[in-house]
Amino acid sequence: MIELAVGIFNGIGIGSVLLIAALGLAIVFGLMGVINLAHGELMMLGAYATFVVQNVFRDLDAGDGVFGLYIIVALPVAFLVSAIAGLILERGVIRFLYGRPLETLLATWGVSLILRQLVRSVNWLLTIAILLFCALFFGGMWLLRRRPNWEGMKGWAIAILLPLSLAIAGVAGWAMTGNAALARPWFGPRNLDVRTPPWLRGGFELGAYRLPYSRMFIIVLTILCLVGIYWFFNRSDWGLRIRSVTQNRNMSACLGIPTGTVDALTFALGSGLAGIAGCAITLLGSVGPNVGQNYIVDTFMVVVVGGVGNIFGAIIAALTIGVSTYLLGSGALARVFEDINSLQFVAEFLRFFTSTSMARVMVFALIIAFLQVKPSGIFPQKGRTAEL
Amino acid sequence: MQPSKQPPSAAKSRRSKWWLEPAIALGIAIAFAVIMPLFLPVFRLRLLGRFVALAIAALGIDLIWGYTGLLSLGHGIFFALGGYAFAMHLNLQLPEGQIPNFFSLYGVDELPWIWQPFYSLPITLISIVLIPAIVAGLLGYLVFRNRIKGVYFSILTQAALLVFFNFFNGQQELINGTNGLSTNRYEIFGVASGAPEAQLAFFQLSTVMVALVYLLCRWLTQGRFGRMLVAIRDDEVRARFAGYDPTGFKILVFAVSGAIAGIAGALFTVQTGLITPGFMEVPFSIEMVIWVAVGGRASLIGAIIGTLLVRSAQTFLSEWSPEAWLFFQGALFLIVVTVLPQGLYGWFRDWAIPKLRSRFGLQPRLVSYPDIDLNPDVQQEKDELEHLDG
Numbered sequence: 001m002i003e004l005a006v007g008i009f010n011g012i013g014i015g016s017v018l019l020i021a022a023l024g025l026a027i028v029f030g031l032m033g034v035i036n037l038a039h040g041e042l043m044m045l046g047a048y049a050t051f052v053v054q055n056v057f058r059d060l061d062a063g064d065g066v067f068g069l070y071i072i073v074a075l076p077v078a079f080l081v082s083a084i085a086g087l088i089l090e091r092g093v094i095r096f097l098y099g100r101p102l103e104t105l106l107a108t109w110g111v112s113l114i115l116r117q118l119v120r121s122v123n124w125l126l127t128i129a130i131l132l133f134c135a136l137f138f139g140g141m142w143l144l145r146r147r148p149n150w151e152g153m154k155g156w157a158i159a160i161l162l163p164l165s166l167a168i169a170g171v172a173g174w175a176m177t178g179n180a181a182l183a184r185p186w187f188g189p190r191n192l193d194v195r196t197p198p199w200l201r202g203g204f205e206l207g208a209y210r211l212p213y214s215r216m217f218i219i220v221l222t223i224l225c226l227v228g229i230y231w232f233f234n235r236s237d238w239g240l241r242i243r244s245v246t247q248n249r250n251m252s253a254c255l256g257i258p259t260g261t262v263d264a265l266t267f268a269l270g271s272g273l274a275g276i277a278g279c280a281i282t283l284l285g286s287v288g289p290n291v292g293q294n295y296i297v298d299t300f301m302v303v304v305v306g307g308v309g310n311i312f313g314a315i316i317a318a319l320t321i322g323v324s325t326y327l328l329g330s331g332a333l334a335r336v337f338e339d340i341n342s343l344q345f346v347a348e349f350l351r352f353f354t355s356t357s358m359a360r361v362m363v364f365a366l367i368i369a370f371l372q373v374k375p376s377g378i379f380p381q382k383g384r385t386a387e388l
Numbered sequence: 389m390q391p392s393k394q395p396p397s398a399a400k401s402r403r404s405k406w407w408l409e410p411a412i413a414l415g416i417a418i419a420f421a422v423i424m425p426l427f428l429p430v431f432r433l434r435l436l437g438r439f440v441a442l443a444i445a446a447l448g449i450d451l452i453w454g455y456t457g458l459l460s461l462g463h464g465i466f467f468a469l470g471g472y473a474f475a476m477h478l479n480l481q482l483p484e485g486q487i488p489n490f491f492s493l494y495g496v497d498e499l500p501w502i503w504q505p506f507y508s509l510p511i512t513l514i515s516i517v518l519i520p521a522i523v524a525g526l527l528g529y530l531v532f533r534n535r536i537k538g539v540y541f542s543i544l545t546q547a548a549l550l551v552f553f554n555f556f557n558g559q560q561e562l563i564n565g566t567n568g569l570s571t572n573r574y575e576i577f578g579v580a581s582g583a584p585e586a587q588l589a590f591f592q593l594s595t596v597m598v599a600l601v602y603l604l605c606r607w608l609t610q611g612r613f614g615r616m617l618v619a620i621r622d623d624e625v626r627a628r629f630a631g632y633d634p635t636g637f638k639i640l641v642f643a644v645s646g647a648i649a650g651i652a653g654a655l656f657t658v659q660t661g662l663i664t665p666g667f668m669e670v671p672f673s674i675e676m677v678i679w680v681a682v683g684g685r686a687s688l689i690g691a692i693i694g695t696l697l698v699r700s701a702q703t704f705l706s707e708w709s710p711e712a713w714l715f716f717q718g719a720l721f722l723i724v725v726t727v728l729p730q731g732l733y734g735w736f737r738d739w740a741i742p743k744l745r746s747r748f749g750l751q752p753r754l755v756s757y758p759d760i761d762l763n764p765d766v767q768q769e770k771d772e773l774e775h776l777d778g
Contacts, residue, residue: 111718372533
């Protein structure tokens with residue numbers, strides 16, 4: 001029985017990582033109907049931000065234990081980095097695609113490809129080239145925008161400025177390739193290890209089992225995030241505006257709520273939560289360009305099972321999926337049935353699914369079965385559409 | 389729907405010559421299959437053969453995404469199922485009593501029952517089409533029955549993809565897990581399937597298959613069935629309220645699309661010489677969608693052109709620098725979605741060709757008609773009504 005309890009604890013640990021990751025996704029999906037396939041890459045950015053903060057603290061540390069505090073700084077930094085990336089993504093791409101969910105899906109996938117390759121190959125050279133391009137292109141556009149006949153020449157301006165600044169940035173980057181210090185990648189394609197702070201190593205002994213402190217930290221972090229989200233949505237002005245836009249966008253716009261700003265803010269918030277999730281997963285494993293990909297489908301399943309835009313549903317879904325995946329995958333559930341003689345065939349059946357990948361097969365089958373009963377999740381959105 | 393642009397007489401004469409288009413498509417395909425080997429070195433030809441096989445899968449995606457509006461992110465499942473079916477058949481081309489080598493690694497002495505049917509070529513050929521179709525139909529039934537649609541459908545197909553990937557990856561004893569099945573060394577009709585002459589035959593077979601699948605899709609998307617697909621894409625609720633049952637259509641078209649992907653997978657596998665669960669990874673399935681998007685949605689020829697273009701660009705750019713290709717691919721997704729929503733074919737059709745015509749002083753084609761009575765569709769309908777009355 002204690003094994004089952006430990007299994008449930010570990011499952012809740014997995015579930016809470018899923019939950020932080022899915023929270024941002026659920027909020028964004030609920031408000032804007034936008035499926036963000038780059039969400040995993042925003043998590044990755046958060047993880048890399050944590051890695052950088054950790055390096056800074058390691059250099060600062062003079063043996064007085066300052067290093068252990070890096071995670072406290074890394075959380076807001078990861079939040080900010082991902083939130084800013086999300087803001088750029090929303091203003092730069094997604095804003096133009098509202099109401100076309102499938103196109104948004106593809107566009108965000110493109111962004112996720114670019115981000116993954118970016119962290120692999122980013123170096124000073126690339127940074128300089130990108131900054132140069134931005135300065136030339138956006139600066140040029142800003143200068144030209146003041147001309148009285150701007151609307152008429154906009155197309156031509158883009159057609160001339162874009163290749164011109166691309167060419168200048170490219171040539172400048174190419175001219176500097178010889179400089180080895182500039183050309184060295186910051187992170188490279190390999191996985192990097194983030195060292196867990198000393199006070200999160202080890203675990204709480206419980207008989208033959210051990211509950212790792214890092215998992216407890218993640219669970220506490222998730223609870224804090226949930227409380228923060230709850231406070232933000234229910235007690236703050238912008239939370240009220242976000243909720244009203246979620247419920248009825250047109251009516252909110254009529255009442256003077258700046259829906260564009262609300263969209264940008266929500267997207268930044270959701271992305272920031274992805275950053276926190278990224279910070280949390282550095283405690284569980286190494287950081288690599290593909291780290292976000294491991295979570296993305298699971299987080300989507302959380303959103304689908306929970307019901308769109310419903311945070312309470314997301315909590316239940318994440319915990320259920322996390323716990324059932326862990327119990328099936330670790331074989332804890334199979335061992336429970338082994339003790340009961342009459343239920344040997346159940347144990348045999350469950351043993352077939354005892355591995356992380358086979359557990360996913362089983363959980364997906366359960367999800368499909370569940371969706372046959374409740375097609376729009378645990379807590380469906382109530383509405384008056386004719387098709388539901 | 390765009391109004392048909394031919395005057396009624398032309399539309400009629402085209403209908404009477406129904407064999408013209410199949411003949412042209414097959415003729416082009418055969419010419420392509422005969423001429424290309426004369427120009428290209430063996431290595432490039434094999435590459436082209438693979439691209440052509442992928443174009444078949446793209447046709448399937450166009451059918452389900454371009455015409456029916458269902459974005460499937462899980463076509464890798466069907467692709468890999470077709471590939472595995474053929475690879476299993478090739479792996480069984482051994483002397484009596486032997487089983488493929490890899491089984492000894494996992495201590496399996498007897499051939500698993502799943503493998504038994506693949507001894508026979510006819511059953512294999514049928515199952516290349518049928519297994520993906522059944523899996524797709526089943527998945528479609530479970531999803532569409534509840535009117536799960538749009539993004540939900542995409543996510544569920546993606547999750548299904550992950551499940552199949554995990555399953556194939558984890559089953560070492562059954563299908564060699566991560567390592568997959570190789571086909572190069574095994575014989576088909578007495579020739580090693582990796583040999584140049586067999587590869588040439590596979591290339592030509594792929595080219596002819598593209599034409600056949602294209603014709604199948606043309607036939608499906610014309611007429612009532614095709615209009616029903618477009619109706620589901622544009623407004624499913626109205627289609628349902630008009631008394632049709634979109635669910636059946638969606639399941640059927642998803643199954644057909646899966647079967648097409650299965651054919652593509654089988655042809656691709658024998659030309660690559662290897663099938664692994666890697667074909668069921670998420671990026672590959674999403675990549676298929678971008679081929680269609682680049683070529684032009686809801687225009688079957690666009691899917692073929694898009695696949696060949698994107699895959700060629702990928703080959704050249706990756707040979708130059710693998711990093712550049714990934715950036716380029718990401719940018720391609722963004723550009724196609726924001727600037728070229730109709731793809732290259734749509735851009736040519738709607739913008740470049742009318743522009744060129746006006747440059748040369750030709751009248752731009754009429755898209756709308758000054759009077760409804762001048763609309764060829766209406767006139768044709770009138771003619772038919774009078775004909776009926778008379």
